Amino acid sequence: MHIDIAAAETTPGADLHGPPLTENLWLRRLDHVIGYIVEIPAALLVLAEIVVLLAGVVSRYVFHAPLVWSDELAGILFLWLAMLGAVVAFRRSEHMRMTAIVAMARPRIRAFLETIALVAGLIFVALMLHPAYEFATEEMFVQTPALELNNAWRAAALPVGLGLMLMIAILRLLETTDWRLTLAALALGIGAAVGLVALQPLLAGLGNLNLLLFFVLGVGVLVFSGVPIAFAFGLSTFAYVTLTTKSPSMVVVGRMDEGMSHLILLAVPLFVFLGLLIEMTGMAKAMVGFLASLLGHVRGGLHYVLVGAMYLVSGISGSKAADMAAVAPVLFPEMKARGAKEGDLVALLAATGAQTETIPPSIVLITIGSVTGVSITALFTGGMVPGLVLAVTLCALVWWRYRGEDLRHVARPSGRAIGKALVVAVPALALPFVIRFAVVEGIATATEVSTIGIVYAVLAGLLIYRQFDWRRLYPMLVMTAALSGAILLIIGAASGMAWALTQSGFSQTLAVAMKSLPGGALGFLFVSAAAFVILGSVLEGIPAIVLFGPLLFPIAKEVGVHEVHYAMVVILAMGVGLFAPPFGVGYYAACAISRIHPDAGMRPIIGYIVALLVGLLAIILVPWFSVGFL
Incomplete structure (x- = not known):
């Protein structure tokens, strides 16, 4: 049985794939052409990465002649894979979203929120396109050490990917059947942007209150209204940097590039x-x-x-x-x-998803190692x-x-x-x-x-x-690119937000507050676990880790918590939130894959969540479970 795994993982609210679309033949043909233009290179890039990295392993370990250029080439191809994969996910409406509230709305309001999500994506890529072009232009003065290539070849992936997403967003708006919804969503988006620009002098004097305005209120409104998480992070960070700081907008693109380009994320x-x-x-x-x-x-x-x-x-x-x-x-x-x-089956399936978040080679473990510098082997x-x-x-x-x-x-x-x-x-x-x-x-x-x-x-x-089944190979490669692009775009956007929070001095304030918690290391662990259960439910696992990992791991070290022990606590806490209804997207992925209605598992999963929390308590109280074999 063929299952659309990427769709199941990223669109948990059942039939939430955008506003109603027209059957205009020319628009559909253009959409299919763009699909082929993007999906074929994305699939080939996945294959190319496999070949390049495998060649590096064979050359180094078998022939004892390392390929000095393999990692460099893999890094160049990786950014293109990330951006083209993000385009594929955008075209398929597979970027990770919080859709629990949207799914409960009446059909008319749901269609409006879906249109707003599309408009938010359009505004994000439109705002980022010129800074991305400037960033790629600046990279023309950099040459790669091994291959001696102009680094603009790598950086060009950013404006190309954003440009393709802009085309797809415009195409989707042209395809919508209800122009009143489209015009209302566009008016709301443009009105919000104009209002923020008009308020810039006031915002400049608010200081760190802007963090609440942009990163709590702004991100919260966007995420709960169904805007893809990557775009919610990116819009809020772009607005914060351009309206309240003197940093150029190109800095946001640079931080996104840095976040997405860690070779370990390959x-x-x-x-x-x-x-x-x-x-x-x-x-x-x-x-x-x-x-x-x-x-x-x-x-x-x-x-x-x-x-x-x-x-x-x-x-x-x-x-x-x-x-x-x-x-x-x-x-x-x-x-x-x-x-x-059926309800007990899907509840246990979701619970095992949370249980196995720390089993290597967990993508969350790889992400933590990338953003915090903790040894991947130790994790x-x-x-x-x-x-x-x-x-x-x-x-x-x-x-x-x-x-x-x-x-x-x-x-x-x-x-x-x-x-x-x-x-x-x-x-x-x-x-x-x-x-x-x-x-x-x-x-x-x-x-x-x-x-x-x-x-x-x-x-x-x-x-x-x-x-x-050779016929499934191409769809699997495209699915890999789409899911990876969705994940990596979130990591890039969250990296930009984390940088903005650090530059604001928030990280120092957070460090002081967390270190003053009663109970010392144990109190810090309990508060972190509770916070990541909530963050995992609302933001999903990877955005929460990328956003708060660089801030909290140094604090954990200062209060005497082993970094691997802390990683296990926050990952498992995040997993409980990720797979717990009503907000956890992982629960709806389990329902989609098992073809069981979400309502059936709501009651049975309570017991499994309690069992997971008992296990998490044991992990917190007994560090040996995490560090005993290091």
Whole structure:
């Protein structure tokens, strides 16, 4: 079964894909042409990154002749991949949004809010286009050290990507069927911009009160009205910098470029693609089949299998949507046949999404390492046990809920059947160990190791499982680019906002406030956990980490909290918020992937959220779970 993983992860509110569109043939043809112009290069860039990084690994480790230009070329291609991927996501309405409130509105108001979200995107890219062009022009005076290329070739990705998004936004507005909605949304957006410019003299004298105005009120209004999170961050930062500081607008583009260009973030698209590969090649199905043969005959057995399978698969893919799409279709039909209720199934699936946020190679771990400088290897090592602790608390609740399950009709597999399932699953079960061995032994970096996993998965699919659908390869590459572009644009916009907060002196004020909390290190951990549960629910995980990670990690170090321990606490707290209804977008992704209505899981998930919070409390109180194996 083919599942649009990117759409499921980023558009949780069901049918919220923009205002009603006309059937104008010429506009639709132009839209399809732009789609091909963007999607084909984006797919090729994903392939190119895999080839370049793999060539670097092979050349360095096998031939002992490092390619000095491989990282440089990968960095140039990466910015183009990020921007073209963001364009693909924009065209498909797949940028991450907070749509819980929009989904509850009446149809007319919902259509208006969808149009506002589109107009907000148009205003953002229009405002950023000229500064991006100036930034690319300035980069003409910089030459790359290894390839000796003009750096403008890399920086040009920013104005090109923004220009394409502007074209798509205009095209979407021309396609809308209700011009009154379009004109009203445009009038509101332009009126807000003109009003802020008119108020500039007043704003200049407000000092740090502008932080509340732009980054609390402004971001809050935009996010809750359904504007994509990246655009909400970008608009607020652009307005703050241009209206209340003397910094040029080009600074915002520079900070976005810096945030999106960390080479460690290249692991994001590669692990997303690896996650899609293990689902397509049948590797995930083999792992789940083996676990089911071991536990399927005990009370609540398939629920334990779901928890264990999400743990194993998360150790390969790094993408929660890919994890859920690989596991749910395999297990849910049999679980329903045994009498499990749909609501309990989707609730547990969402809870396991939160449970496995720290399992390497988690994209959130990679992001934390990128923005805070914490060792990726240390984060990968420290993330294993906290995931197990939460798995134990979830399984304890499963045992209680299913202690009376009637399994008289379920036959216990023979030892021969279990052995056969193990033989089939061994190549798949070996992949997490291959990935970890390659990092620990220095064969590849945390960024490069994904390419080894991709080659392994391709060979396993072709030679062992004989399940490799070549027709799905291109859609998977485009899906990888779109999801990665959506993630990286958020990281870029959040980096710009984090810089603005730091320049304002907010970070020093926050440091003083957090260090004066009662309870010392433990009080700091509890407050951080509560804050990230809320932030994870409203902003999703990655924006919250990028925005507040650089501010809070130095404070954690000052109050005596180990940086890896702190990372595990905030990631798991963020995961609870991300997968908890009514606002958590991860919960709606689980519903979309499992094809279960969100209302069904609202009550059952309460118990699982409590179990997760009990596990989080254990992680806070026992640092050894996070740092014991470092």
